[in-house]
Amino acid sequence: MNMSFLQELFSNITQRDALLRRRVGEPVHPDHQQLIAACLALLESDGEASSIALASRALALYARLTAEEKSRFFASLVTDFSADPQSIDQAYAAYHESRHEQELQVLFDACEPRRQELLRRLNLTSGGTFELVRMREDLLGQMHEHPEFQAINADFAHLFGSWFNRGFLILKRIDWNTPAVILEKIIRYEAVHEIHDWNDLRRRLDARDRRCFAFFHPAIGDEPLIFVEVALYKGLPDQIQSILSSDKYDIDDPEAADTAAFFGISNCQTGLRGISFGNFLIKQVVQELKQELPDLRNFVTLSPVPGFRKWLETTYLADEDTVEQLDADARETLAHLNDPDWRNDEIRAERLKNVVKPLAAHYLLTIKNAHDQPLNPVARFHLGNGARLHRINWLGDTSDKGIHQSTGLMVNYLYVLDDIERNHERYTTNGTIACSSEVRDLGRRARKQLKGDTAK
Secondary structure, rough: HHHHHHHHHHHHHHHHHHHHHHHHOOOOOOOOOHHHHHHHHHOOOOOOHHHHHHHHHHHHHHOOHHHHHHHHHHHHHHHHOOOOOOHHHHHHHHHHHHOOOHHHHHHHHHHHOOHHHHHHHHOOOOOOOHHHHHHHHHHHHHHOOOOHHHHHHHHHHHHHHHOOOOOEEEEEEEEOOOOOHHHHHHHHHHHHHOOOOOOHHHOOOOOEEEEEEEEEEEHOOOOEEEEEEEEEEEOOOOHHHHHOOOOOOOOOOHHHEEEEEEEEEEEEEHOOOOOOHHHHHHHHHHHHHHOOOOOEEEEOOOOOOOHHHHHHHHOOOOOOOOOEEEOOOHHHHHHHOOOOHHHHHHHHHHHHHHHHHHHHHHHHOOEOOOOOOOHHHHHHHHHHHEEEEEEEEEOOOOOOHHHHEEEEEEEEEEEEOOOOOOOHHHHHOOOOOOHHHHHHHHHHHHHHEEEEOOOO
């Protein structure tokens, strides 16, 4: 069967339905009740062509809802499109009695909320996947005020985990010949180191010493899901400003590089938060780079430490009775962070280095969140992928953002190909963090700075 013909047919049906709605006229600002009615009609539909048209209409209605009406729609999804408790009880009783696979499947079906089937049907229409990604973005923006929406979020996460399975993702290299519509999105979505203009972007895509790769999904076209920027380098980089420089080239020939440094990883779709792409991206990019440049020996990040300075100030510079204590000299030195010009004073910067670097190792190695994982999100990502916490770089980012977020620190996470799986298994099983002897020694120095700690 000619699939392209069917796709064109269904697309024509959707477009014809949209044109008909415009002719008949629909309210510019519909309410959530109209959308609920459209969703119920979609769930009752048993024809593929009619379902596509109904899905298109429902998504068009949703797009025109106000934020308040979207909230009411989500509330209705929680209460009116959940699983039926009576059906669950009956199905469980039947399975408890028989213990047969057939009754177990009936129980599974009964436990699934109706909204999951609604989301599947909304996904039928052309462009439906991306519209649902944007719908989840709206949902995430409201969850701090409506924790009950977590049930809907769980349904989205369940379905997106299947729809955005690694097998569907397409890796593409981004270069200066990439269509401008995609390049514009790379500029817009860059989340780590702002791309200031087209010249800045062109420098980051330079074939001599730069690479950029992105994951795409066939259902959402030219919208990147995540991308990574790579600098080809000699040795391990310790400072981001030289990499971001518009006129500095560490190498002129990519064959001369021995290191691939990942200096920016940006997730592009807020609506796909929590759907893991980064681990697949890094591993596949490593394979691509090894194939192109077989002499590469080191695969390393130059990563920020977001939230570190806030943690420092909250833990060590707040009220003395409520925080973990440093010895007096270290605490006095740390107070220099309040002076915005400290980075330009060599003496104060050196004193701070001797206090802050050990505390950074302590933070990355021992400070955990409620799930007993590293508090720092970048550390969680790379350590969970099997990288090693290799080096903490003083004044690795001297930009205002770097000073404000990380006291200027940047971290090298090293991906040793032969160790990735072992590091990953130890981290996920026992919480063991792979680190270099240098970082381990810094952690020991931090314990000596803590007031009353006699650990050697």
